[in-house]
Amino acid sequence: MSTTVDFMLETLDSADVPASTTWTTGNVAEAFPGVFSAFGISFVFGPMEMAFRRMFHDLGAYPASEVRVPDDVGDCFWSLFAGWGAGNIDKFREVANVLPGTSATAIELQLFGYVRPDTVDANTAARYPAIVAKAPRWVIGVPKRHDRMFAELRRWRLSQLPRISSLDEAGCLAVLADARTRFEDIMSIHMGVAFISSALADKVAEAASAAGMEGLEQHLLSGVGSDENEVAYDLWALAHGKISEQEFIDRHGYHGPNEGQLYGITWRENMAPIRSRLADYRAIDSDNPRAPQHRSAAQRQLRDDALARLLAVTPRLRKRPTAWIVSVAARFLALREQGKAGYLITYDVARAAARRLGDILVERGVIDDREHVFHLRYDALVAGISGDPRDVVAERIDQFNRRQAIRIPRAWAGYPSVMKVDENSGDALGIGDVVTGVAASAGQVEGRARVVRDPAGTELDDGDILVCETTDPSWVSLFMVAGGVVTDFGGLLSHGPIVAREIGIPCVCGTETGSRKIQDGQTLRVDGDTGEVTVIG
Incomplete structure (x- = not known):
């Protein structure tokens, strides 16, 4: 017997998984740090699983029959263990083994920072015809599509947030459904970008190693530009009075502590974390090499210098392809960070709608605190809450708080060993x-x-x-x-x-x-x- 998806969504745990299935907190812990709430996982699990599968189908690695959410968590790309998210290494390796230009080992190392000692690649060309037919068009077209989608998400966020405070229950649920669809759409592209950037980074590392310059890839993959660069620029500009707080919130207010969880409180809702840092930025004048704009310029120069060093020892016929790989890798790394910002934008609108819905449920006497909405399942809210959920909410809050004090390993097989933080x-x-x-x-x-x-x-x-x-x-x-x-x-x-x-x-x-x-x-x-x-x- 294995844990079903519905049981996992109810318990926020995968109690029964095959002992041979391997898992990692890896990048999942980075995207969704901390313990999930019942609302958070039920809102995001299906769209996230579909995003993986849509992406692999778009690249030709998966047939259309695989674009579905399995019933068994062991067949899914990710799941929860004691409330903490984890990726299914076996599923990622399964896909990596059918992709040309990479390997299961490379994907495991680049995405998760961990390769098991008994890892054996098992590459196969079975899907190559479909991949050759679909992947090149996807890769060529995705940068512009990604830019357009990100720009639209920014516009959408600014248009939705002002109206949420006046919505009724149906209106909140409509915004949540819209945000959920947009989350899946941006994640289906973002995960593709993550895989392609991983393969490209591996090629850059191979080129550096072939030239006897192992480690040079760190410089070749720097200075690419990212959403975080823009945050740093605008933090400096805010500290020096060049932009207002509202301008900063409009541009970056979807960030904040625990931003990868829907219950997190963003800078839009609380600017205190930003205000506490402004003195540090105010102390950096525009001529200081530590100013964000100068740091970025220095890293771009570092990348250019590293590329010049690499090309100087690269055979003549390999110079142009090598320069192209480094350039495309830089573009996809920037898209990778943009994609993270994109799904955080959908989260920010969703959390605003969820908190408004929480206020409505408090007014109706269904829950005692608006934050308790995050301990109700999303599908239950869509169906309509019947009866008194207070006991269930109280039990989930108690479980949530206890799980905050535990951690699970970086990688394991079967069910993980759970450890208290102070152990x-x-x-x-x-x-x-x-x-x-x-x-x-x-x-x-x-x-x-x-x-x-x-x-x-x-x-x-x-x-x-x-x-x-x-x-x-x-x-x-x-x-x-x-x-x-x-x-x-x-x-x-x-x-x-x-x-x-x-x-x-x-x-x-x-x-x-x-x-x-x-x-x-x-x-x-x-x-x-x-x-x-x-x-x-």
Whole structure:
């Protein structure tokens, strides 16, 4: 027996899965950090699963018969374990094995920052005819389609938010349904971009290695431009009075702490986290090399210089294809970050409609607090709440709070070992101890460790080392102050490393236990070239 999707949506857990099926928190923990609520997972699970399958069908890797949500979580691309999201490694490897130009190992490493020691690639050409017929057109057309969809999402958000406060229950549900459809649409493109960018990054790394310049891909994949660059520019502009708070909110208000969960509170709803950082930006004048615009320019120059070095030793007939691969990889990496911003836009409208619906349910006496709407299933809200849900809500809130204090591993088979956050308290690193991860953004730096759980309530001094489980775009204000970044989760193409490369600070990701073993206040040496983090004081 295996867990059904409906049972998972009810319990927020996959109690019975095949012991051989392998899972990872990987990039799932980055996209959807923290514990899911009943509303959050029931709202997003189906569209997310369909987005994966639509994307693989569009690329020719899947036949039309696979564009459906399976009944069994073991057949899905992702699921929940004790409230925490995880990706099905076997499903991603299954698809990677039919895609030309990549491998299951490459996908596993690039997307999740982890490759199991017994990994064996099993590439097959069975789907190549369909892929050759469909994928090139998709790849060529997706950048412009992606740009158009993102621009439309921005317009849609600004048109929807002002009217939500006056909607009735039916109006809220209509906005939620619209947001859910748009989420699936942007994610179906975004996941394709993620896969293509992974394959392209792998080719860039191969070119660097063939030239005897292993590690150069970190520079070749920097300075690509991203939504986070725009956030940093506008944070600086806001601090210097060049734009208003409302302009900033209109452009970036969909970001904020826990933005990857619908119950999160965005900057649109609370600007306090931004206001607390403005002094840091105000201290950076327009001529300072640390100003966002200068950092971005420096990283673009770094990428250009790295490409010149690579091409100087590349055989003549390979120069043009190599330059093209690097250029296209940069474009797709920028799209990758844009796609994340796109689905966060749909989330921001959905959470506004959900909170308005919560107010309506409080007025009707159905729930006691508007935030309790996030502990009701989306499909139950669509069907109409009957009876008194208070006991169910109270039970789910209690379960939700208990699950906040646990973690699950980076990768495992079957059901994971669940661990309390403080279980590793006795494993603190001492002077000379080293934690290793993925070398994700080049350079070496020494500084004071600041172990951060909540970016909204953290003060960083210039040059501090940001140590955390994972990051999302709402952390960009801390990146601009930090001297380096160390994360538990992620790979070369995860959010934290991409942003670190964009602003030119060292980053080691995928340490798995760094944020639990490194102690706040310790002095660290972060080596973004070797992937080592050493406690030196």
